Amino acid sequence: MPNESKRLSSAGWADLRHREGAVMNYYNDVANNCTYGVGTLAHLGFCSAEELQRPVSIAQVNAQLATKVRLTEQIVRSNVRDHELTQDQFDALVSFAYNSGESGSRDTFVAANSGNNALVASNMALCVYVHPRDAQGHRLPPRRVNGLVNRRREEAAPFKQGVR
Template sequence: MPNETMRTSTAGLSALRAREGAILHYYNDIANNCTFGVGALAHHGPCTEEEMRRPVSTADVNAQLAVSVRSAEAAVRRQVSARELTQDQFDALVSYTFNTGPTGAHPALAAANAGLDEQVVAHMTRNVNVHPRDVHGRRLRAVRSAGLVNRRREEAAPFRIEARAE
């Protein structure tokens, strides 16, 4: 398998942390889901008052991030096994999988596996909506996120034809 020993690079991990941010407490993310640290979903729906007061240590954030990144790396290696990725492509797919989960990333990962870079870009750049939740945790209508538009542009860049031509 061509990508079986790949790991996220230092630059890739730094980019992921910058995209996500590191917050040392529980908060409600853009979709009104209870989140902490580097984009770690605590649960669907808003945080309780108790959770909002709960501090999160740097060690907690780093431990959670390490587990989540390793899980995303494993999903990328497992689903992109027929084609060798560049380090930038691997890092981008790990960031995308970290953010969307392996199920959400599956269409882009399948396209990457098949060497269909234009489809990778198309799948990534379409995945820019969030589904907010109301105070009871019920899903509301999807909303386009400008932050995700920018993030997907960055994540898709290593798969654009002009990026490979340089």
């Protein structure tokens, strides 16, 4: 497998931390899911009043981030086995999958595995919607998030280099 030894680079770590931000307590993300730290999902649905008061430590955030990054790296490696990625492309796919999840990244992985960089960038650009939840936890209609538009532009950039 051409990507089996790849790991998120130092620049990739910095980019991921910047894109995700770090919040040292529990909060409701743009989809109304209880989240903390560097985009770590605590659970689907709103945080309880107790959770919103709960601080998290830097050690907790860093441990959760490291665990999720290692898992996401493995997901990228196992889904892109046939086409060698550049380090920048690997970093971008890790960032994308960290945010979109394995199932939300599936079509993008298929395109990357076949070496279709233009389709990778196109698929990434489509993933700018979230499904917020109401107070009962039901999914609401999708909502476009401008922050995701900018993030996807950054993540797609390594796949656009040299593509006409």
